[in-house]
Amino acid sequence: MVLAVAVVVVVGAGIGLWYALPREPKDDLGRLQGDWQVVVPGRDAEAGPPLVIRVGSDRWTYVAGGREQRAYRVALNPAASPKEIDLVQLGSDGEPATYTRW
Helix, strand or coil: CHHHHHHHHHHHHHHHHHHHCCCCCCCHHHHHCEEEEECCCCCCHHHCCCEEEEEECCEEEEEECCEEEEEEEEEEECCCCCCEEEEEEECCCCCECCCCCC
């Protein structure tokens, strides 16, 4: 009886631990999350601060010198072959930017 209870406790703890451990994202947008440094061939490292693309949630933001420059809403189409990415530029209010020509 004690052995059966011990087995149940160990299995239960193993299942709980499995659910508690962080797992890799299963979708492409989840795997893109984070900061990505842009490397331009032939550009000196001393030419200026590195350009970084920061992907968080559904936002794609260019960061230069630690300051956010432009933000986009990102949407992926993983069903396309090759895969597609759509970027919609956002204004300072977080809404899609609109441009008018006079």
